[in-house]
Amino acid sequence: MMDFINFYLVPGITLGAIYALGAVGVSMIFGILRFAHFAHGDLMTVGAYFGLSAVWLLGIPALAAIPIAVALTCLVALFADRAFYKPLRQLPTIYTVIASFGVALIFRSVVQLVWGTESQVYSVGFQKPIVLFDSLRIATRHIQIILATAAITLGLHWFLHHTQMGKTMRAVSDDPALASVAGLDPEKTIRWTWIIGAGLAAIAGVFVGLDTDVHTMMGWNLLLPMFAAALLGGIGKPLGAIAGGLIIGIAEEICTYPFFGESLISPSYKSAIAFVIMLLILIFRPRGLFKGRLL
């Protein structure tokens, strides 16, 4: 039982937290700008590498590098929106999807050019896990990631429900026509969508580096579970996306637990879980668990 918690449940929650932070951006961009942002995973990679540079240049720990990574990643996202997505805004959104597919490649190749293709870590050395109640062993990095994600979730909830911009965003996501009749400024809303989406993607990217390592394909590989999490939570429902991310992360880890002497699925098929969940949602509940938009 303790093995289950220590080696499956806690890593699952950690992984889920990372998916969750990425999925918030996917869900909000889909809800407000109405397109599936294929460059979101690579935006995460960009954030992780900004964090890496901050760690190298300033000699600070990875957690302290997060604000720098967030700020720079937001600038990158705002620039990408201005240069690549805004010119296509009046066209059917599928053109923006195609553009974002190309932007993913642009992000990745720039990262490969600037930082090279070798895997990197923020800090070397073994961290001793914290032992609670004699048998609950949790790695420090897992505690940090889980607590930080919980705090971000609370902050996001407060932002969406108690600030003018948060309310505007929910309004635009629920009914763009009504929101624009009500005089809400669409470009400003879009800017804030990018700032929050990119900021959370950068944090998620640094967390991936903290949990495992930083490499140039990391974000692209996370794209599928992030899309699945956003769909599971319901498009345009950021808090739903967090729940979706946690569900998928936990499901991926505990599916490899040997419940009946053998694991339910082979660990090499872990990333298929997200896909199966995505298909089930599309078949049975396309609006997601929390009644998101069906575009």
Next chain:
Amino acid sequence: MELSGILFYLISFLIMGGIYSVICLALNMQWGFGGLFNAGIAGFYAVGAYSAAIITSANTPNHVGGFDLPIVVGLVVAGTLSGIVGWAIARICVRLKADYLAMASIGIAEIIRLAVINEEWLTNGSLGVSRIPRPLEEFFTGRESEMVFFVFVWIIVAITFWVAHRLYKSPWGRVMRAIRDNEAAAESVGKDVQSFRTQSFVIGAIFMGVAGALSAHYFKFFSPDATEPLLITFLAWVMLIAGGSGNNKGAVAGALIIWAIWSMTEIITQQLPPDWATRSSYIRMLLIGLFLQFVLQRFRAGLFPEKAPKLNVKSHG
């Protein structure tokens, strides 16, 4: 380089260009005709390549088969299996906005990649399937076999083009364009939007599978490395959009032109010192990514913009 060397370089260029033309025509059936976004071309390509490889290669203890069957059988099986995968995914997604299909198709490509790497009994894992035959191999060797293969590929390109052309001009193609351009209007005159979309996605998937099969025969060896999404999916999209979505001639022209640019930049970068050679491959990717943005913003109709065929309405009177 002597003249025959240039000739044979040209032949191998046209073989790959032909395979890309088939992919592009297939993508045109999905995107150009039907407005369906497929981000998992590499998956359908891999299904086709592995089915053809297993069906036609000689018997081996390394994986199931090979069954040593004729190449035509391999092509048919490749197209069929790829079409079935396409049908399954289309059934689930075509009723939703194109973005959902895009997300699900990325997923299907990922699952196929996982299966190809892990199911060693079927595909020999990362070691790949080898000893895949080329057509008429027992009669021709070396450069002659390359010539034969060139003819073979372009016969398939011609067939694909003919199918795409007939589909485009047919009433079926007209309904597809109507659905693409105004779904509600098409539905209001009683067209079954979902069924038409599924059909166009499946037909495209079949030809993507055939393209995969062709490349398996060309390389004579197929491993998971050959299904790199960047080289298949992404390049195919750039080719189609630059060539002209909706126009079959544009699809072939785009495939050949972009493949020419892509292979020429490779020749140039091979001349660079090794340190720069690795970097330059990222510069190539960066440039192709920027090129796509340029095309999307300034040049959306492509080199050969779509021209809807004239309606041939008989007047009664």
